[in-house]
Amino acid sequence: MIGAMVLMDNYARVYHQMLLSFARTGQPTTTESLVNALALSREKVEQSLNLLESGGSIYRDPETRAILAAYPFSATPTQHVVRFADGHFVYAMCAIDALGMPVMLDADARVESRCTRCDKEIRITVKRNALEEVSPPGARVWYMQADACCVAALEQCPSINFFCSTEHLEEWRAEQDSAQGMLKTIEGAFAHGARIFGKLLKQDGKFHAL
């Protein structure tokens, strides 16, 4: 029991450190950096990374084992950029992840993406953990629910995107073979992202973002 609790504690610390590093640099931290930053053994860090991977919190390249994603961050460019007040930016795995990130980090930011149908720019400003500006005002998000079998990075995230309008979302949807999911307003998608990520870094009060 005590062993399990310690393991969970390490797991949470590794995940927090990974998220903070991603937020600052846009890249995953290395096992070596985690060992040094957290004063944990390599074995414990790797045990935690394995747990994070099996629980779906991070995604690694099946062959190289390189960390490609620690939700909500992507190590490789996506069409969802989250730009912070100091100008630095990171890539989000999907539209919901992008909208949840500023609240997770308690940081003002602008989500920059594009309409999946017409490539029009989407700009959403989050200030003091609330939506401030949505451009265009009728922007929408298509949200695909993951099946239990689904690797989110491969199958779910690529289907959670922004559209400039309900019309363009419906036009895109009509052309898909199977697009099971739901339309969300930006307000709804923002609330969804905040629910998933809002408390991740605040659980023990010790971690402060940026």
Ligand SMILES: [Zn+2]
């Ligand atoms: Zn459009």
